[in-house]
Each structure stands twice: as C-alpha cells, then as structure tokens.
Amino acid sequence: MPLLKFEAVEKIYQQGEIAVPALRGIDLIVEKGEFTTVFGPSGSGKTTLLNIIGALDKPTKGRVEILDQSIKEMDKNQLAMLRRKHIGFIFQSYNLIPVLTAYENVEFALRIAEGSQGPETKERVTNILTKVGLGEMLARKPNQLSGGQKQRVAIARALVKEPDLVLADEPTANLDSETSQEVLELMLKMNQELKTTFIFSTHDPLVMKYAHRLLEIRDGMISKEERRG
Amino acid sequence: MYLLKIAARNLTRNKLRTFISIVAVTAVVMIVIFARGLMVGFTESSFGMYIDNNFGHVRITDSEYQLREPLLPLDYTVDGFAGDGVEEMLAELRELDKVEHVLPRIRFGAMASIDDNLLRMIGVGIDPAAESDYGFLAEEIKKGRMPQTENEILVGQGLLADLGAELEDRVTLMFVDAYQSLQGRTFQVVGIRDSGVPQLDDNFFYLPLETAQNILWFEDEVTEVLVFGADARRADALQTEINFLLAERSADHYSTVLWNKADPLVETYDEVGDIMNLVYILFILMGTVVIISTLTMIIRERTSEIGMMAALGLRGRDIMKIFILEGAFMGLIGSLLGVVGGGLITFYYSRAGLHVEAFAEALGEMDVLIEPVFYLAFNFENLVVSFIMGVVIVTLACLYPAYQAAKLEPAAALHYIDE
Numbered sequence: 001m002p003l004l005k006f007e008a009v010e011k012i013y014q015q016g017e018i019a020v021p022a023l024r025g026i027d028l029i030v031e032k033g034e035f036t037t038v039f040g041p042s043g044s045g046k047t048t049l050l051n052i053i054g055a056l057d058k059p060t061k062g063r064v065e066i067l068d069q070s071i072k073e074m075d076k077n078q079l080a081m082l083r084r085k086h087i088g089f090i091f092q093s094y095n096l097i098p099v100l101t102a103y104e105n106v107e108f109a110l111r112i113a114e115g116s117q118g119p120e121t122k123e124r125v126t127n128i129l130t131k132v133g134l135g136e137m138l139a140r141k142p143n144q145l146s147g148g149q150k151q152r153v154a155i156a157r158a159l160v161k162e163p164d165l166v167l168a169d170e171p172t173a174n175l176d177s178e179t180s181q182e183v184l185e186l187m188l189k190m191n192q193e194l195k196t197t198f199i200f201s202t203h204d205p206l207v208m209k210y211a212h213r214l215l216e217i218r219d220g221m222i223s224k225e226e227r228r229g
Numbered sequence: 230m231y232l233l234k235i236a237a238r239n240l241t242r243n244k245l246r247t248f249i250s251i252v253a254v255t256a257v258v259m260i261v262i263f264a265r266g267l268m269v270g271f272t273e274s275s276f277g278m279y280i281d282n283n284f285g286h287v288r289i290t291d292s293e294y295q296l297r298e299p300l301l302p303l304d305y306t307v308d309g310f311a312g313d314g315v316e317e318m319l320a321e322l323r324e325l326d327k328v329e330h331v332l333p334r335i336r337f338g339a340m341a342s343i344d345d346n347l348l349r350m351i352g353v354g355i356d357p358a359a360e361s362d363y364g365f366l367a368e369e370i371k372k373g374r375m376p377q378t379e380n381e382i383l384v385g386q387g388l389l390a391d392l393g394a395e396l397e398d399r400v401t402l403m404f405v406d407a408y409q410s411l412q413g414r415t416f417q418v419v420g421i422r423d424s425g426v427p428q429l430d431d432n433f434f435y436l437p438l439e440t441a442q443n444i445l446w447f448e449d450e451v452t453e454v455l456v457f458g459a460d461a462r463r464a465d466a467l468q469t470e471i472n473f474l475l476a477e478r479s480a481d482h483y484s485t486v487l488w489n490k491a492d493p494l495v496e497t498y499d500e501v502g503d504i505m506n507l508v509y510i511l512f513i514l515m516g517t518v519v520i521i522s523t524l525t526m527i528i529r530e531r532t533s534e535i536g537m538m539a540a541l542g543l544r545g546r547d548i549m550k551i552f553i554l555e556g557a558f559m560g561l562i563g564s565l566l567g568v569v570g571g572g573l574i575t576f577y578y579s580r581a582g583l584h585v586e587a588f589a590e591a592l593g594e595m596d597v598l599i600e601p602v603f604y605l606a607f608n609f610e611n612l613v614v615s616f617i618m619g620v621v622i623v624t625l626a627c628l629y630p631a632y633q634a635a636k637l638e639p640a641a642a643l644h645y646i647d648e
Contacts, residue, residue, distance in 0.1 A: 054540065080545075
C-alpha cells in the first residue's frame, strides 16, 4: 500500500470570475520511507501540492489517497484527525509558539496527537529533543534560540508523534548553509532511523542534493522526475 | 488543560495591549458596581422613606379614603372590622404570622397664622410607644423627645422655623375636625425632628394618637394602619394574609395597598431598577468592545500560528477555545480588579454617604422623597453579580472573534502575510 496516491489531481482557485489552475492533472505515488524533494519556480504549484499532500486542502478534481483514505470525502474534523495522527509539518518560519518553551512546543504537538498526558510523554519529548541536539535547551523559549535551534525544535515537534509523513516547506530558507546542512543531516538520520517519509518543497540546491527522489513542478504539472540510488 | 496554559501565557505576549484590555473591563465593572450601589442605595433610601412615612409594608385604609387621600378626609376611617373600634383590629393584626409591627396613624390637615400668612401643614397622630419601638421617628428627634401626653407635639425643624418657635415654646394650630368645624388648639413643642428631608421637616408635626382622636372627635378610630412584616420585598405575602383576615371578618370596605404599588413614583423606581439591569449589561458590552478589538488584532497577528495549530491537527473548536479562554482571562482578571476597586469605592460611600443636597432639594420640589445624604448599598450580592456579569459578557463577546479564528482555512492561514 503506497503512503500517498494522486490520480489526475487538479486544483483550481477561483479569483472572482477567473479560474486559476494551480495543479493540472498530477499523478503521483509516494511510498513509505521516501526522502523526496519537490522543486520548481514560484507559482508552479509546489505549495498547493504540499497543502493537498498534507490534508490542509482538497483537490478540485481527481483522487487523493493518504494511507488508503480518500481525503475528498473527509470533513474538516476528519482531515484534522488525519493530520494529527499521521502527518508532521516543518515550516520555513518555524511557527513555534513563542510563549512555550522548546519542551512545551514539542509536548503540545504530542498532546494534540495523543490526547491526555501519558506517563511516557516526558520521556518521548525529552528523547526527541535530545536526538535533535537540544537536550540541554528544553526550558528555552523560541526567542532564546538561534534560527537553527528553532528549526530543530520544529523538526522534533514534527517527529515526536512518529508520523508516517513529514512535510517540510522551505525548511532551510532562513538558515545559513552550515546550519542547513546540520538540519538536513538530522532529517536524513530520522528518515533512516524511523522510516519516516519526508517530502520537501524547496528552491535550495542543498536540499535537492540530499533527496532520494526529485520532482520538478512547472505550470501545475510534474515536468521532471529523478530517482537517486 | 494545555489550551488553558497557552491561553494564559498568551496574555504576556503583548503586555501593554493586555493591560489596556484588562483596565477597560476593570473600569466598566467598577462603574457597574458603583452604579448598582448608587441605584440600590438611592431606591432603598427612598423606598425606606416611603415605607416609614407613608405606607408601611402594607397600608390599610378605608377604600374611599384611598380615593380621596390628597384631601386628607376625616370621614373615612379605620374603626375596626365592623365599626367596633380599631384597637381590637390592631390586636388581631398583631397576631398574624407575618406581621412584625402595626402602627396606627391619623393624618389630618392643619394650619397656623403667621403674621399675614397662612402656614399649611400636616398633623400625624401616632402611638408614641409603638413608634418609639419601631421606625424612624425616635431616631430622627434632633432635640427633645417624643410627645407623650396631651398637647405635646414633635415638629419638623423647618416647620418650627416657619412657625417662628423653638423647643418648649407653645404654638397654636388650627384644623377642621370630623364634624367639619374649625378648631384651634395650643400645643407645646417637646421635640424637633430633623429627617434631613425638607419635604418632611417643613410640613409635618406629630402628636399622640389619643390627642389626635380627641381634637378631631374620633372615637376608637384612625385614618390608616401601617403594617410591617419582616421583609419589604416579601410584602405581597403579608398583604395576602391581611386580606384574608379582612375578608374573613367581612371588612370589605377596607383596602390594602403594598408599599411599592401605592405611589406611582415608587412603582417607577422599581421599574427603573429593572431597566437599569439592562443598562449595566449594555455598559459592560461597551467595555467588551476593547476586548473584541484586541482579540481581532491578536487573531490577525497570529493567523499563521492558527494555521500551524490546525496543521498539527487542532480542531476548529479547540482553536476557538484558546481565544475564548484568552478573552475570558482578561474578563476574569479585569472583573476581579473591578470588584476590588468598585467594592472599595462603594464601601467608602456606604459609610461616608453621598451628599446630594441640591439634587434632593430639586426632587423635593417635585414631591419626591429623597434624603440629602444617602448611603450607597454595599453588599456581597452586588459584587458577585457584577463579577459574573463582567466575566460572562466578556467571554460571550469573545465568541465571534474566536469563531472567526476557528473557521480560517488552514492552508490559507499558514501562508497568511499580514499587510
């Protein structure tokens, strides 16, 4: 069973009376454990594709299955439950909650995913933060962390619930190249250790260097695909 | 619980904005507490005066007397259940379960000739012993004492000045007796009443009931019987009990009237009190405008954060909860501070009193009984009700902006750029 299956997916945005097609007939299958990068120029449809993959949006036409569930028939709450259990997100601007510490930001995601606090919550949160190299910075708030550290917290937040899929939208856009490399190494390590599927949307050649599969999007269609050993 | 924690911590994100919102709620809750204390103090003071001076909790008169009351007629009296004397009727009234006190009175018109002017006044025959035990009169004697024996009177200080007399002086007053004969009688002033209300102090004098009966040619009869229960607000049960007794004794020529139905002004106060509750709510709603605009700003600023929370799988109703809780915290803290501030101010004026001499004088000219210094009502109920109103209304006011946050599309919210 593939993790993700797109069949003739189209997305059209209505701007007044004008229909703007963002995706035009995408067919795509992503298997578990892939480390895939989607790239392409601005306005090519990368973000729209990631939104649909992340169950944040629905296609206008075509069929999308995530973990064998068609998202088109799901209501808002069902989509929220799907994201909660199976999908992690990493954002370009980290989007950490500034009033929570690194530990609490990660704990928050776990609490959303698994409801009330279990006995192992503390251990899981501490472990994942230690894995991303922030074991000594649990009590720091986002404004006390560097850009790279914030992105590490965001990675820990995405991974703590052990999702099937992690979507990373321009995860290195605000980082210097050295920090970007560290962050990517970390995600690759997690991909290998946890068999978590990563899908990136990026312009960054460094990210593309790490990817096992490259998908180029142009004008709302997959124009090129490359697999690496 | 976690949402509660986030909502509470969010209050520290923009401290100035949170402070202003809390101050707005504090201010309106303080004003509401003060206004309620003022309104209740004013009405209770005014009601008290009407109850003590005019109506008791329930007043019994002859039905015809009630219709002609402005003329102070002496033809329609309370003279017992079947004309067999009021004393027996008073005794039976005192036996009723809900009756605490019974004050028989005779009210009649009188006058005095001072230089070339005719000075009009109202005489009230009272039972000195009963009125000393219960009611306001004994407390308001500024000098002297209650009239006890024949020819002794207690006079309002304004009236005494108009008569050009002083304590222990003798004054001659004229009046019309029950047979419509003009009579004159000289009384000795044994007490001066200072109620602080010009309308009372300038117009009334008091004499023993027995004297009034003698000079007016009344037998065992009075013009009115004021009956008091334990609680003015439950006087309707008292009235029912009295009406039952009157019906049982076939005394259907008497009418009973509740203190709050006896005078249109008192009725109006009562209705105004109800309307004021709406005004208080509207007032707090005005204060919530600050909270609503704060939350609207907050939601705009945190749009991409809302998108992130939705992406993590937080449902719309949970996102709503965060913002409602954030607003509710502001309402809670503001209301709490408002209760403390408003409570302290109201407590101060409940002890020191609010001086409204000019206002009282203006109202006095319109026949409204109001004390020149009245005391705000300080009570726990006012604080609790205002606190609850503050918290509940502010929280309800947060529903709309919170709903706006909850219905944001996650994808659009995530990529929202504040312009």
